[in-house]
Amino acid sequence: MNLYFAPLEGITGYVYRNAFHKIFKSNIDKYFSPFISPGVNQPLTPKELRDIHPDNNKGIKLIPQILANNPDDFLLASTYIRDLGYNEINLNLGCPSGTVVAKGKGSGLLADTDKLLRMLDKIYEKTDMEVSVKTRIGKDDPDEFPELLEIFNRFPIKELIIHPRIRTDFYKNTPNMEMFELAYKESKNPVCYNGDVVDIDGFNSIAEKYPDMTAVMIGRGFLRNPLLANELINENVDMKLIKKFHDELLAGYEEVMSGDKPVLFKMKEIWCYMMDLYKDSEKIAKKIRKAGKLSVYKEVVGELF
Numbered sequence: 001m002n003l004y005f006a007p008l009e010g011i012t013g014y015v016y017r018n019a020f021h022k023i024f025k026s027n028i029d030k031y032f033s034p035f036i037s038p039g040v041n042q043p044l045t046p047k048e049l050r051d052i053h054p055d056n057n058k059g060i061k062l063i064p065q066i067l068a069n070n071p072d073d074f075l076l077a078s079t080y081i082r083d084l085g086y087n088e089i090n091l092n093l094g095c096p097s098g099t100v101v102a103k104g105k106g107s108g109l110l111a112d113t114d115k116l117l118r119m120l121d122k123i124y125e126k127t128d129m130e131v132s133v134k135t136r137i138g139k140d141d142p143d144e145f146p147e148l149l150e151i152f153n154r155f156p157i158k159e160l161i162i163h164p165r166i167r168t169d170f171y172k173n174t175p176n177m178e179m180f181e182l183a184y185k186e187s188k189n190p191v192c193y194n195g196d197v198v199d200i201d202g203f204n205s206i207a208e209k210y211p212d213m214t215a216v217m218i219g220r221g222f223l224r225n226p227l228l229a230n231e232l233i234n235e236n237v238d239m240k241l242i243k244k245f246h247d248e249l250l251a252g253y254e255e256v257m258s259g260d261k262p263v264l265f266k267m268k269e270i271w272c273y274m275m276d277l278y279k280d281s282e283k284i285a286k287k288i289r290k291a292g293k294l295s296v297y298k299e300v301v302g303e304l305f
Contacts (some may be wrong), residue, residue, distance in 0.1 A: 001207050002029040003232065004161075006194060006219030007065055009034045009095075011269060014056040015256060019249040020222070021060050023241055024229040029215065031060055032134070035067035035092045037105070038077035054085055063132065065090040069104045069115070071122035082129055088158060091123070093135040096167045101139070107167035110148060111139040117151050124155045132158040134194070134217075137179045138166045145179045149186060157189040161217055164195055171220075180210075190214040197221050200231055223273035242277065243305045246270075250298075260294045267297065278304060 005012065005020070005028050017031050036048045050056060052064045064081050066089060068074040078089050093116075095106030102108065109116050123131060133152065138144030144166075152160055164180040165173065175195040183191055193210065194217035197203050206216055221228055226245055227237045249270065253263045268289060275285050284304045291297035 001211075001213060002192075002215035003027055003229070004029060004192065004194075004215050004217040005031045005222060006217045007032040007034045008219055008223065011223065012219075013051050014053075015252040016249060016270075017057065017060055017062070019245055019252055020226060020229075022248055023245040024226055025059075027233050027235075028229060029061060031057075031062050032090055032217075033062055033064045035065045035095065035106075036077060036081075037067045038073040040073070043073075043077040043080045049080075052081065052084065052086075062086075063088050063090050065092050065134070067092040067095060067100065067105050069109050069119070071119045071126070074119070074123055075126055078127060078129055078131075086129070088130040088132065090132045090134055090161075093133060094163050096136070096170050101167060107136045107139055110136065110144065110167070113147055113151060116148075117154075120151065120155050130158040132161060134161040135163070136167055137162065137164050137176055140166060140168060142166055142176050142179050146182065149183055153186070153188040155189075159192050159214055160187055160189045161192040161194055161215075164193075184210050184213070192217055194219070198224060199228065203232055220273065223270070224276050226274070227277075239277075242274070246274075246301065246305075254294075260292075263294060264291060264297055 012031070012034060021028065033052050036044055036052070038044065052062060064086060066074050066077050068077070074091065081089055092106055093109055097106065100106040100108060104112065135148070138148065160183065162180055162183050164175040164177060165171070180193065191213050192215040193206050193213055197206060197216060197218050198221035203216060218228070227241060230237050250263070250267060253266050257263050271285065271288050275281060278284070281304060284300060287300040288297065291300055
């Protein structure tokens with residue numbers, strides 16, 4: 001069963017991916033980029049292009065993800081992405097952000113099934129790329145999913161990646177496994193599970209219950225415990241790898257960013273997830289949060305390690 005790294009906006013960009021892949025590269029089959037949101041006159045921003053450019057993702061199987069609510073924007077962006085050498089792209093129908101949903105994008109598009117159907121129809125008619133779909137089970141109600149699944153079954157979707165929550169759940173409440181099982185049994189396309197897999201037991205439970213899935217996608221589980229990628233295949237889980245990963249990541253941000261402030265912002269965001277690895281470290285966590293200079297930050301983190 002394949003293992004995918006889910007995208008998290010603002011975190012899992014190419015600097016993070018490169019550091020993670022260098023230290024924990026044993027079994028991530030695909031990384032998905034944070035979403036690209038194409039505009040009418042600008043299919044990709046310079047930042048988005050930099051993030052997915054092959055020169056910044058060497059040795060990594062990256063699937064660019066597009067957030068759009070009309071097929072023309074999607075197709076225009078996919079043409080630019082194809083010309084970079086990619087042959088697979090992902091459509092984001094899962095983002096629950098209020099600003100995204102208000103524009104009818106991400107999980108907001110799930111509420112307008114007629115528009116979704118027309119969009120998918122044109123995308124799959126016109127594209128020469130493989131297109132996977134990452135979706136939630138509805139915008140406001142899980143009962144929306146049977147109709148959505150019927151729509152998805154009309155198209156040759158590379159993979160249907162399902163986060164079994166509705167938009168209003170965000171990342172809370174329990175994943176709706178009843179609706180996921182419906183997709184597992186009735187989907188005409190390959191199915192991938194995404195949601196709340198944070199340890200070996202969670203992964204094994206999903207993999208054993210749904211053995212015919214193509215993949216499991218993990219996001220926050222890897223952020224909280226980067227060693228999980230190795231744990232899943234009984235590879236090296238020495239905590240010293242966390243320091244190596246941290247140092248690689250820090251060096252990457254220092255190389256591409258100017259000044260202490262943006263680098264500290266990135267590293268503090270990472271520690272919001274990783275600090276759970278270090279029990280009884282609240283005093284250190286407070287020092288990390290308060291650090292205003294990289295020199296102070298490095299001293300504090302050195303104390304932690």
